[in-house]
Amino acid sequence: MLCYSGPLSSTQLPNSVSAGSRLRVAYQGVRGAYSEAAAEKAYPNCEAVPCDQFDAAFEAVEKWIVDRAVLPIENSLGGSIHRNYDLLLRHSLHIVGEVKLAVRHCLLANHGVRVEDLQRVLSHPQALAQCENTLTKLGLSREATDDTALAAKYVAFNKLKDTGAVASSSAAKIYGLNILAEDVQDDCDNVTRFLMLAREPIIPGVEKPFKTSIVFSLEEGPGVLFKALAVFALRQINLTKIESRPLRNQPLRASDDSNNGSKYFDYLFYVDFEASMAEERAQNALRHLKEFATFLRVLGSYPVDTTML
Incomplete structure (x- = not known):
C-alpha cells in the first residue's frame, strides 16, 4: 500500500x-x-x-x-x-x-482555547461565506486557506491560541482539535454534489434513475440556445442543470450583422438531464442536437444519487 x-x-x-x-x-x-x-x-x-x-x-x-x-x-x-x-x-x-454530501461546519480550536479567546478564523473561502452570519456575531476576522481541513491542520500544528478553524468534525478528530460549536453554517441545507470519475465509462442502464451529462457549443444566432434545449423538452426529458463557460483560446467573434459592429464570446454549455443513454429518447435528443451543435461530447451517463449524508 x-x-x-x-x-x-x-x-x-x-x-x-x-x-x-x-x-x-x-x-x-x-x-x-x-x-x-x-x-x-x-x-x-x-x-x-x-x-x-x-x-x-x-x-x-x-x-x-x-x-x-x-x-x-x-x-x-x-x-x-x-x-x-x-x-x-x-x-x-x-x-x-x-454523490451528495451534507456539509456541516464546526468551529474548531486547540484545547484550552475558548470562543472569547479567538480573534480570527481560517477556512476555505466558501466555508467562510457559508458561516458569515455566525462569524460576524462572534466578531471574528476571516482569513482564507485552500481547504477547510488544511486550516484545521495549520491551527493544530502551530498551536495557535487566538485562531480557530471552520472545518469538519472529522478534521477535529484527526488533528486533535476541540469543537467549540457545531453546525455554524448559516443555512442547514448546505449540500455539495461530487462527481465520480474513471478512465472508462460505465454501461448505462434503465433499471434505476440515470442522469446524463453533456457539453456542447453552438453557432451564434437568435434562438439557437432555445432550439438546443427544445430537443429535450420535445421528448419530455427534464434538465437538472445548465452551465455556460467561455470557450478558451478563442478570440472575440464579430457579429454577422455588419451594421451592428458588436463582438461576442463563444461559449460551451454543460447540461445535465434525467435520462439514460440506454433510452431511445436520449439517443434521439442528442442526434437532433448534433444537427446544429458545432461540438458535442457526452461526459457520462450514470446512476442518480438518491441518498443524503
Missing part, C-alpha cells in the same frame, strides 16, 4: 502503484476534508488518496496511479465549481456516478 506524507501534486505523481485489492480514490485536499468523506461515501473501504489540486486528481486517474477520483462540481449555497467544469473538458475521464 502506498503511504502519502501529504497531498500529491502534479509533479509528485509516482510512476506506478503497488498491487492491492482496495480501490484507490483521489480527492482534493488533506485528510479530514469534506472531499475525503465524499470519496469514502462513494467508495466504502477505499484507499482515499489526497491531491493538492484538482488537476493532480485528474492526472492521477489518467496515469493509473489511482482508480477513481471524486471531485466537487456544485454546492447548494456557493454554486458551481467552475475549475472542475473546465478540467472535465480538458481531460478524457468519464463521469461514472455522483
